[in-house]
Amino acid sequence: MSRWILGVTGGIGSGKTAVTDHFQRLGIVVVDADLAARKVVEPGQPALAAIAAHFGDRVLDADGRLLRPVLREIVFSDPAQRKALEAITHPAIRETLERELTAADSPYAILASPLLWESGQSALVRRTLLVDAPEHLQIARASARDGVSPGQIEAILKAQWSREQRLARADDVLLNDGTLAALQAGVERLHAGYLQEAST
Incomplete structure (x- = not known):
């Protein structure tokens, strides 16, 4: 594949979907590894x-x-x-x-994968974007969204790469610890850069 592909990843409850939804609103095709797995x-x-x-x-x-x-x-x-x-x-x-x-x-494409590095899917992408959030926020968001106990969320977090491992591997990091508007502004800033990079 010669196209320019961005890999988007993040732990459970980090806000990956909010990020990829906004990229889609900006006209970028998102391919979801979870949907492919189903x-x-x-x-x-x-x-x-x-x-x-x-x-x-x-x-x-x-x-x-x-x-x-x-x-x-x-x-x-x-x-x-x-x-x-x-x-x-x-x-x-x-x-x-x-x-x-x-x-x-689209001018570039996104591969959204919760296990981007663990699965080896990072080999398909040119650049990686980590959607990052403090662990207490991840647990609160994921348990509210999925109706799952905080204990179960913590067990899922332990099975995934640690926040430190992800931060060390990511090319770009988008911190999601504020408002949705702030997150979307971050997406738009990154999108402008990716458009430029994909066109060269």
Whole structure:
């Protein structure tokens, strides 16, 4: 892929969606890794057939759809099973992302991925933008949004890269600890720079 691609990432509750929504309002195509991950396991997709072949019919409902909670329980209790699942899904996800990014018709495109570095998807992008927020804000936002206990949010945070690891790897950082208007102004400032960089 020769197009100029920005990778946008951030921990749970950091405000990634608010940021990518504003980039979209500015005319930039956003390709979402989470949506790609859902698409590749829809009925009729080769990845779903491979998952059923490996894990058995217990991971499918009566309509042949993936039972995510059942699969999640299996893979999070056994690292070898998680690796087996990733070996099935990661190539399919990457292929979907590459296809959608190549088809993007904006001056540059965005790959939004919560696990940009951990998944190796950062290899697809020219520059990375971290949406950053203090941990107490992440926990408060995510538990209010998802109706999940702060304890569960903390467990998710521990499973992801630390804030320090992300800050050390990011090319650009957008701190989201204020108002939505301030966040959107930050997006617009970065967007002007990215337009310039993508056109050279």
